Amino acid sequence: MSAPSLSLSSAALRVAVIALLVLMSLLLLWSLVSDRLARWSVTAPIMFAATGIMFSGGDDPLVMLDVDAHTFQRAVELVLAVMLFTDATEARDYVRLRGPVGGVRLLGIALPVSIGLAVLAGALVFPGTGWWLLTVTALVVMPMDLAPVLMFLRDRRVPLRARAALNIEGGFNDGLISPLFVFCVANIVSAEGDSVADLLLSALKGAVYATIVGTVLGYLASRLVRWGKESGWAEPAGLRFAGLALPFLTYAASVLLGGNGFVAAFVAGLWYAHTASEAGGDALDLVQDTSHLMALATWYVFGALTTEAFSDGVSFGVVAYAFLVLTVARFVPVVASLTGTSFTRAERAVIGWFGPRGVTSIVFAVLAYIELPESDANFVVKVTAATVLLSVVLHGVTAEPVARWFARRPRGEQPNTALSTA
Numbered sequence: 001m002s003a004p005s006l007s008l009s010s011a012a013l014r015v016a017v018i019a020l021l022v023l024m025s026l027l028l029l030w031s032l033v034s035d036r037l038a039r040w041s042v043t044a045p046i047m048f049a050a051t052g053i054m055f056s057g058g059d060d061p062l063v064m065l066d067v068d069a070h071t072f073q074r075a076v077e078l079v080l081a082v083m084l085f086t087d088a089t090e091a092r093d094y095v096r097l098r099g100p101v102g103g104v105r106l107l108g109i110a111l112p113v114s115i116g117l118a119v120l121a122g123a124l125v126f127p128g129t130g131w132w133l134l135t136v137t138a139l140v141v142m143p144m145d146l147a148p149v150l151m152f153l154r155d156r157r158v159p160l161r162a163r164a165a166l167n168i169e170g171g172f173n174d175g176l177i178s179p180l181f182v183f184c185v186a187n188i189v190s191a192e193g194d195s196v197a198d199l200l201l202s203a204l205k206g207a208v209y210a211t212i213v214g215t216v217l218g219y220l221a222s223r224l225v226r227w228g229k230e231s232g233w234a235e236p237a238g239l240r241f242a243g244l245a246l247p248f249l250t251y252a253a254s255v256l257l258g259g260n261g262f263v264a265a266f267v268a269g270l271w272y273a274h275t276a277s278e279a280g281g282d283a284l285d286l287v288q289d290t291s292h293l294m295a296l297a298t299w300y301v302f303g304a305l306t307t308e309a310f311s312d313g314v315s316f317g318v319v320a321y322a323f324l325v326l327t328v329a330r331f332v333p334v335v336a337s338l339t340g341t342s343f344t345r346a347e348r349a350v351i352g353w354f355g356p357r358g359v360t361s362i363v364f365a366v367l368a369y370i371e372l373p374e375s376d377a378n379f380v381v382k383v384t385a386a387t388v389l390l391s392v393v394l395h396g397v398t399a400e401p402v403a404r405w406f407a408r409r410p411r412g413e414q415p416n417t418a419l420s421t422a
Contacts, residue, residue, distance in 0.1 A: 022051065022055060023048075023296075023297060023300060026047060026048060026051055026300075027293075027296065030044050030047055043149070043151070043392075043396060044296055044299075045295075045296070045299045045358060045359075045392065046392055046396065048296050048297075048299035048300045048303065049299045049300070049302050049303040049306070049389075049392070050303060051300060051303060052299070052300040052301065052302060052303020052304045052305075052306070052307070053303040053304070053306055053307050054303075055304075073366075073367065073370045073371075076298065076301075076363045076366045076367060077251070077261060077262070077363075077367070078248065078251060078294075079291075079294045079295065079297075079298050079359070079363055080174070080178070080262055080359075080360070080363045080364075081247050081248075081250075081251040081261050081262055081264075081265035082247045082248070082265065082287065082290065082291045082294060083174070083291050083294075083295065083359060083360070083363075084174060084175050084178070084247075084262055084265050084266040084269065085246065085247035085250070085265040085266065085268060085269040085272075085287065085291075086247075086269065086284070086287060086288050086291045087170065087172070087174070087175065087266070087269070088172075088175065088265075088266050088267075088268075088269025088270045088272075088273060089269045089270075089272060089273040089284055102161075102165040102169075102337075102338055102341060102343065102351070103165065103168040103169060103172065105337040105338060105341070106165060106168075106169040106334065106337060106338075106351075107169060107172055107173060107176060109333070109337040110333040110334045110336075110337040110338075111142070111169075111173055111176070111177075111333075113333035113336075113337075114142050114329050114330055114333045114334075115135075115138050115139065115142050115177075116138075117325075117328065117329035117332070117333065118137075118138035118141065118142050118324075118325045118329045119131070119134050119135055119138045121321060121324040121325060121328070121329055122134040122137055122138060122321060125317045125320055125321045125324070126317060126321070129379075130188075132184055132187050132188050133188065133376050133379065133380075135184050136181065136184045136185055136188065136368060136372075136376075136380060137379070137380050137383055137384075138325070139177050139180060139181045139184060139364065140181070140361055140364040140365050140368060140380055140383075140384050141322075141325050141357060141361055141383060141384055141387045141388075142173075142177070142325065142329070142330075143170075143173045143174045143177050143357070143360040143361060143364070144166075144169060144170050144173060144330075144354075144355040144356060144357065144358075144360075145170055145174070145356060145357060145358030145359050145360045145361065146166060146167060146170045146354075146356060146358070149354065149356050149395050149396060149399045151399065152354065152399040152402070152403060153166065153167055155399075155403045157403045157404070157406050157407040158350070158402070158403055158406050159347060159406065161343070161347070162343070162347045162350055162351055165343075165351050166351060166354055174262075174360040175262070175263065175266035178260065178262040178263060178266075178364075179206070179207045179260055179262075179263055181364055181367075182206065182260060185367070185368060185371050185372065186202070188372060188373075188376065189371055189372060189373070205258065206258065206259050206260040206263075207259075207260055207263055208259075209254065209257050209258055209259030209260070209264075210254045210259035210260040210261070210262075210263035210264035210267065211259075211263060211264070211267050212259075213250060213253050213254040213257060213259050213264045213267075213268075214250055214254070214263065214264040214265065214266065214267025214268040214270075214271070215267055215268075215271060217246065217249060217250045217253060217264075217268050218246070218250070218267060218268035218269070218270065218271025218272050219271050221242065221246050221268070221271075221272055221275075222271055222272050222274070222275035223275075224242075225239055225242050225272075225275050225283075226275050228242075236282065236283075239283050240282065240283060240284075240285060240286040240287075241286065243272070243283055243284050243286060243287045244286045244287040244290055246268055246269075246272060246287075247265045247268065247269070247287065250264045250265050250267075250268040251264060251265050295358075295359045298359050298362050298363060298366075299358075299359070299362070301362070301366070302362045302385070302388065305365075305366070305369070305381055305385065306385040306389065308381075309378070309381045309382045309385045310382070310385065314382065314386060318382055318383055318386045319386055319390070321383060321386075321387075322383065322386040322387040322390045322391075323390065325387060326355065326357070326387065326390060326391055326394065330352065330353075330355040331352040331353060331355075332352075334348070334351055334352035334355070335348045335349065335351075335352040338351065338352075346406075346409070350402060350406075353395075353398070353402075354395060354399075354402075355391075355395075356391050356392070356395040356396075357384075357387050357388045357391040358388065358391075361384055361387065361388055362384070362388060364384075365380055365381050365384035365385075368380040368381070369381050
């Protein structure tokens with residue numbers, strides 16, 4: 001699966017226009033029937049991925065991916081940077097819970113154990129595969145992303161603290177995994193003279209530079225936005241554009257200085273979250289809508305990559321691995337880490353079950369596809385495609401029944417109940 005080169009010919013322009021026509025038509029169609037489709041567990045990611053599969057398959061596909069590898073890499077990196085920024089701002093919505101919602105346990109205990117179990121599952125299912133490649137694969141398929149079941153996150157029938165735990169985990173896990181992912185990929189593709197210590201030092205330098213850039217720009221933007229609002233110099237629309245510009249600005253500045261653009265955008269989002277909340281409820285609407293639109297385009301790309309990944313079929317081992325990482329590697333560590341907290345048994349089970357894979361895994365897989373040797377890249381993309389597709393089906397189909405089940409249960413706690421869990 002080699003990345004084709006960019007073409008500026010009239011044929012390439014025609015393909016680009018067709019792709020734009022297809023994506024915008026699909027977006028318009030989905031926006032008109034989104035509520036009805038959600039009741040049938042048909043989400044926008046499902047529609048865009050299915051369209052990517054249909055229109056890119058066969059010997060003469062209607063829409064082809066014809067992009068330069070470097071341009072494509074920067075595009076998907078920007079998607080992830082904007083997503084990480086918006087994810088970092090989500091935590092502000094849960095301050096009314098008056099207590100932690102299991103984020104420390106989920107991120108500090110369950111996530112590392114889940115990655116370890118995914119690596120061991122890979123060693124069991126794919127004997128002879130290198131440990132670095134198995135680790136990269138685990139880092140790609142383990143981050144959860146609630147985009148495929150976004151309506152579940154907003155469903156008031158589900159206890160707020162369970163939804164908060166899932167959203168905080170989904171918002172922070174990709175930010176924590178991204179530096180390790182970059183390090184492991186670099187270890188596979190590094191020159192022979194680069195030792196693990198050299199790569200580790202490079203990764204740490206990238207993370208430190210990114211943290212500094214994200215902190216400085218996030219703090220300055222927060223102060224400037226606050227000043228603009230209090231002085232009356234800024235209009236509400238201007239504040240929305242400020243929120244949109246910040247993740248792109250932070251990513252670009254960090255990359256130019258040799259830092260990790262993902263981490264920088266995530267850190268900037270943490271600094272900016274409180275100020276955005278003070279600026280008004282719609283201060284982040286524009287960047288969130290932009291992030292959502294970029295994610296939908298990524299789902300379409302995922303559909304196209306899936307067509308190519310499965311062109312020669314899919315093995316039982318790939319499906320078995322996908323099932324293991326979605327169930328055992330996810331459920332057991334999550335439920336175990338939340339045992340002994342104030343979460344009920346039902347809430348622990350739901351949090352353990354709902355670990356949908358989405359845009360984060362797709363973006364990581366695309367980056368691995370670009371950076372890794374062809375055989376390793378094919379392996380990662382095929383495993384990721386199987387995992388995400390299986391996740392879309394399993395979690396999409398079960399979201400509505402789980403919400404109905406909670407609606408029939410007596411509510412033992414109110415949304416503002418103080419929590420004792422860590």
